Amino acid sequence: MARITINDIARISGYSKTTVSFAFNDPGRIGEATRAKILGIARDLGYIPDPVARNLSMKRHGTIGLLLPDDIPLAFDNSYMAQIVRGIGEVCERDGHSLTLIPPIRESLLEGVRSAAVDGIITIGLEPGPDTVEIIRHRHLPFVAIDGRPGGGFPVIGIDDRSAAEAIMSHVLDQGCTTIGLVAFADLAEVRSTSHVRVQRLEGYRNALGKRDHALLDDLVVTQAPASVAGGREAAQRLLSSSTRPDAIVAMCDVIALGVLAYAEEAGITVPQDVIVTGFDGIPESDIVRPRLTTISQPGYLKGRHAADLLMRLVAGVAVEDHVELPATLVVRTSSRRTR
Amino acid sequence: MARITINDIARISGYSKTTVSFAFNDPGRIGEATRAKILGIARDLGYIPDPVARNLSMKRHGTIGLLLPDDIPLAFDNSYMAQIVRGIGEVCERDGHSLTLIPPIRESLLEGVRSAAVDGIITIGLEPGPDTVEIIRHRHLPFVAIDGRPGGGFPVIGIDDRSAAEAIMSHVLDQGCTTIGLVAFADLAEVRSTSHVRVQRLEGYRNALGKRDHALLDDLVVTQAPASVAGGREAAQRLLSSSTRPDAIVAMCDVIALGVLAYAEEAGITVPQDVIVTGFDGIPESDIVRPRLTTISQPGYLKGRHAADLLMRLVAGVAVEDHVELPATLVVRTSSRRTR
DNA sequence: TTGTACGCGTTATCAG
């Protein structure tokens, strides 16, 4: 049995498509009796309008797209992502939208952006390449970036990553550490060179080092790792088995720091006595793990809410501010406290 | 400047819509010169086919829907959900699909299911009400249920919840506990009465109790809580301040157990000495929290993968097995070990 | 090798 279409209802009821459509969407424009008859037939036949055809003519899809920085398995291995999704989701539901996760196809965002049937797009954790932005523009899609670079002509939601990074590095140096192992997160090749938050955080870390003693810069070991516990574990193994073993490991996100802590425990290295560990993000696990993780607490949930809020306003055709900077705070916990 | 459509390209190039479409989708059917000319014009004008119109004529949307048991903020507060999404996402990407989260609209799943432009649907953590299933059927949407009741005419992915629950409760009783506080998770009103996994787990818990001493049944305190840390915290407060204070709290999912542990710590109640705590799911946090949480480790990631795998086969029109039962194991950790 | 016509629901525009 084939799908029931509006044409079937029209044919059977003897009215035109227009009248049938009005029966559902604009009851005031047709007679009461006509409407009752049409609704009755539709109910009997179990008519459900094809959502796609509906979206096509209404030019509204009832869903917004979330452009992910990594493939889904990796992205959702980081609960910072879950926090952001929670915030976006709250606004989506309030406005009756669903939320479409658009992962990179073959390491590229282009394909997904070209073919996404969405009312607007939120990017997260990355600044899309110029060609990706161009496609979004060509498609006239409203567009908000979480953790992107301000000034690109689209709204950006973020924190002051540079100051936050400087704050946590300063704290580490206050503990008397001299050899810092820095673990950055890896991005898609597409955005690796320009990832705004990574650039900002690195600058912040360097600022803190520069204010103390420039020589320290030479001891800064930079490693890249996927943003996951496994990634952090491997990075820790590399750093902690090197000849210049660091006395502090500063991770650019909490999940990596969790991996570092896990490796340290397995290897019999005590935190914070043997090595200090810090993260960045303030995910729930940072307060659950032992030792508790010193980190920058940033409002992932609020970021998501604000981003979705701005996007909804853009979708509605309202102009919005182009930069929202939310507060982030240094949270000092056991993983970085030198007790001598 | 309005959108560039295929008609514009046709008009400007002097060819018909068909020819333009073939230039992109079936190059072999037109002349090489014709194709080059059309592609050149399209590139110059920045033509991007409207994804919705494309979906309409191709009857393929390139996305699958995930019907969530709770609103997004609550659902993603539970990292068991993240695990499942990771598994689904891996398969989606492999097949070039995106993933649409369909939350309940005003406590109801119906609206979302009616208007979802997706190739298929995965339900999770709930058994859709009969009317929801009916709509999915009417729409001829392929459909797979994670943690649903087998035998409904659609494939179900799950574990043996009854045996798993019996195993963990037996373990608790082995520790000598006599007053069990049981915390169940709350569902949407729509499915509350029939949630298959809850019914199965309750049965398993009761089986274990029944095998020891029927009198224990009277001491079983059942509480409901939202599946979140906050929910677990509140449930713990109620249970631990009651006159018949339990010597074990058995939670139906890990996030609730995490809340119980958090409350116990704040209230100065020691786990496992004062009260034993167990969870269910085996989320990553269960191994991070201290004391480490005794739980049932179930393969959320694999559940997602299997479900998406079956769904993709259904979308491709292939018949599939209608019940996949994955293994789950009892993992005994510190939170339930009585050391006397 | 290329063009015509159709499917799908909504709505601006027109006819009665």
Added chain:
DNA sequence: CTGATAACGCGTACAA
């Protein structure tokens, strides 16, 4: 005031 016609957007079976 009520109801019908036609156009939108794309891919493709079918006709030429």
